[in-house]
Amino acid sequence: MKNVFISGSTKGIGKAIALQLSKKNFNVFLHGRSKKELQQIANLIEDQENKKIKSIKADFLKEKDLKRVSKFLKKNSIEIIINNAGEYSNSNIFNTSTQEMRDLFQINFFSIFTLIKDFVKWKKDNFIIINLNSFAGKNSSKDEIVYSATKNALRSLSNSLKQEFIGKKIKIIDLFLGAVKTRMTKNRKNFNKLIDPNDVAEFVSDAITKYSTLQVSDVDIFKN
Ligand SMILES: NC(=O)c1ccc[n+]([C@@H]2O[C@H](COP(=O)([O-])OP(=O)(O)OC[C@H]3O[C@@H](n4cnc5c(N)ncnc54)[C@H](OP(=O)(O)O)[C@@H]3O)[C@@H](O)[C@H]2O)c1
Numbered sequence: 001m002k003n004v005f006i007s008g009s010t011k012g013i014g015k016a017i018a019l020q021l022s023k024k025n026f027n028v029f030l031h032g033r034s035k036k037e038l039q040q041i042a043n044l045i046e047d048q049e050n051k052k053i054k055s056i057k058a059d060f061l062k063e064k065d066l067k068r069v070s071k072f073l074k075k076n077s078i079e080i081i082i083n084n085a086g087e088y089s090n091s092n093i094f095n096t097s098t099q100e101m102r103d104l105f106q107i108n109f110f111s112i113f114t115l116i117k118d119f120v121k122w123k124k125d126n127f128i129i130i131n132l133n134s135f136a137g138k139n140s141s142k143d144e145i146v147y148s149a150t151k152n153a154l155r156s157l158s159n160s161l162k163q164e165f166i167g168k169k170i171k172i173i174d175l176f177l178g179a180v181k182t183r184m185t186k187n188r189k190n191f192n193k194l195i196d197p198n199d200v201a202e203f204v205s206d207a208i209t210k211y212s213t214l215q216v217s218d219v220d221i222f223k224n
Contacts, residue, residue, distance in 0.1 A: 004208075005029045005078045007060075007069075007115075008085030010037040012182030013132060013197045017082060020201035022049050024209065029076055030055035031069065031085065060085060060111035061103060070118035080128040080208060081119065083112045088184045089146040101146050108150035113157060128171045128208055131158055135178055135222075162217065171215060173207055175200070178222035195223050 004021055008014040010032030022028045022045045032038050035057050042053040056072045058065035073081070086108045089100060116129065136144050137151030158174050165172070179185050181194040188194065200221060207216055 001025050001027050002080055002208075003027045003029065003076055003078050004080040004082065005031065005073055005076075006082040006084055007031045007111075009055075010034055010041065012184065013177075013180055013200050014082070014084040015041060016197035016201035017084065017204050019045065020198070020205050021208075022051060022053075024205060026080075027051065028053065029072070029078065031058060033057060033059050060107045063114075066111055066114050067118075070115060073115070073119055074122055078119070079123070079126065080130070081115065082130045082132070082204065083115070084132045085111070086132065086150075090143060092142050092145055096146055101149070104146045104150050105153070108147075109153045109157070112154060116157075116161065126169045128173065129158075129161070130173045130175065130204060130207065133158075133174045133176050135176055135220075137174075138176060171208075173216055174218050175204070176218065176220045193223070195221065 002025070004026045006014050006018050006028060009018040009028070009030040018028050018030055018041060028045065030038055030041060030053060032055070038055040038057060042055055045051060045053050054076065056069055058069050060066060087104055089096070089104055091100065112131065131154055133154055134147070134151045136148040137155045140148040140152065155174060158172055162172050177195065177200065179188065179194045180197055180200060181191060182197055185191060185194055203221060207219070
């Protein structure tokens with residue numbers, strides 16, 4: 001059984017991935033900011049799958065929390081990291097503060113950089129990293145000035161890592177998602193027509209269980 005860490009698995013896409021992978025041959029390790037929500041999901045999986053679930057509470061705005069997460073990954077011999085935790089911001093140059101830009105970069109970019117940097121110090125080969133990116137990570141928009149910047153930076157980080165680890169048994173997979181039905185999009189008029197998070201979870205499951213002889217790198221996912 002492989003050990004997989006899913007950041008932001010208390011709701012939305014992360015929760016769907018955790019539930020999906022727990023039904024397969026994986027030990028899932030949960031993360032979120034609410035102990036109560038983590039406990040609820042752990043209980044659900046433990047009841048359904050008869051597996052003992054470990055989780056960690058951490059706020060990615062806090063460096064000391066990130067250091068605890070890095071230790072948790074090492075202690076639990078994590079082999080697959082799903083970088084899913086993230087925040088959205090709908091703002092333009094006129095209504096965005098520098099602090100807002102810094103905070104979103106901390107959650108959507110620097111936290112991932114820190115976790116990967118600490119991870120590759122001890123996990124030298126045989127791992128998978130999946131990054132939950134967005135169409136905003138390829139196409140910047142004036143009304144997503146902060147969010148687009150963080151996701152474009154993540155895409156760049158990922159591309160550098162792909163070059164760094166070329167030739168090893170390492171997969172770095174970036175999922176560029178269209179709008180998904182989660183808390184993040186709950187105010188959209190067309191909410192019910194958006195991508196189902198369970199479909200994204202199914203894709204993630206396939207990406208890490210199938211294609212063992214292939215490199216799957218950048219994947220665009222949108223509603224047909
Ligand atoms: N929904 C979409 O349309 C869409 C489209 C493209 C890409 N994405 C990306 O997919 C990922 C998941 O999005 P989602 O829609 O599932 O979002 P969501 O339902 O809002 O869930 C976000 C998760 O991230 C965690 N998180 C937020 N801020 C955090 C912080 N400061 N420290 C630690 N964890 C934090 C949340 O924890 P709490 O439970 O504690 O809040 C939650 O578990 C994100 O990276 C997002 O950018 C989403």
